[in-house]
Amino acid sequence: MDQEQELHMNSEQKVIKFYETNKPYGCFSNFAKYPIEIQDKVWPTSEHYFQAMKFAGTEHEEQLRLAPTPMEAAKMGRDRTRPLREDWENVKVGIMQEAVMSKIEQHQTVRDILLSTGDCLLIEHTKNDAFWGDNGDGTGANKLGLILMQIRNDLEGYSPVFFLPQWIVYSEHHPYSMFWRMSAGENYVMHLAEWYYGLSKEAKREYDAYYIPPDEWKLDEE
Numbered sequence: 001m002d003q004e005q006e007l008h009m010n011s012e013q014k015v016i017k018f019y020e021t022n023k024p025y026g027c028f029s030n031f032a033k034y035p036i037e038i039q040d041k042v043w044p045t046s047e048h049y050f051q052a053m054k055f056a057g058t059e060h061e062e063q064l065r066l067a068p069t070p071m072e073a074a075k076m077g078r079d080r081t082r083p084l085r086e087d088w089e090n091v092k093v094g095i096m097q098e099a100v101m102s103k104i105e106q107h108q109t110v111r112d113i114l115l116s117t118g119d120c121l122l123i124e125h126t127k128n129d130a131f132w133g134d135n136g137d138g139t140g141a142n143k144l145g146l147i148l149m150q151i152r153n154d155l156e157g158y159s160p161v162f163f164l165p166q167w168i169v170y171s172e173h174h175p176y177s178m179f180w181r182m183s184a185g186e187n188y189v190m191h192l193a194e195w196y197y198g199l200s201k202e203a204k205r206e207y208d209a210y211y212i213p214p215d216e217w218k219l220d221e222e
């Protein structure tokens with residue numbers, strides 16, 4: 001495989017999909033429990049803030065801020081018996097940017113994890129959302145992923161470097177192959193290790209949980 005083919009393959013596979021908060025990279029979901037402070041108030045999650053802004057300046061705003069869970073805030077925000085502000089369609093992307101930016105600025109852990117994704121495409125992967133997410137099949141607009149990548153690429157310390165695990169990039173080579181002790185294999189693993197050890201503890205944890213090695217790469221536990 002020449003270098004150009006390899007780069008092309010890597011860029012096709014450098015995708016991180018997130019959705020559930022208890023799964024790898026779940027901190028990128030607005031439902032993840034990272035409180036944010038905006039307008040001198042603490043919002044339990046970025047979802048609480050986003051949903052409450054549908055009713056900014058009314059009694060509903062505070063009711064949503066106090067919702068017991070982000071899911072409950074989302075339900076309340078989508079309840080059309082409440083008076084949705086008239087300009088919502090025009091302002092919603094800006095409000096989402098503000099909410100996500102606040103989470104990234106106020107939580108070093110999330111910032112480190114975001115920075116660790118290098119130039120990966122970030123996708124909110126769900127069939128439940130064709131605007132903020134990918135609609136489950138890639139037809140959605142993935143606006144949340146786009147906002148995250150835009151913020152990431154402007155962050156201080158951003159670098160596009162990201163290494164996929166060696167078993168993905170060189171899947172044709174058996175783990176015990178001589179390939180890993182010479183030339184491209186050795187070189188790749190050396191650079192991957194150098195990059196990986198520079199990541200924060202939390203970023204390593206997300207990477208390890210997302211990229212589970214195939215069985216033949218696991219060490220026997222005897």
Ligand SMILES: Nc1nc(O)c(N)c(N[C@@H]2O[C@H](COP(=O)(O)O)[C@@H](O)[C@H]2O)n1
Nearest residue numbers: 030031047077078124128129132133144
């Ligand atoms: N967990 C979850 N369930 C859904 O049904 C969803 N649509 C999403 N996506 C998130 O929902 C928020 C926006 O919702 P609305 O614009 O009020 O429909 C936003 O945080 C999406 O990332 N998540």
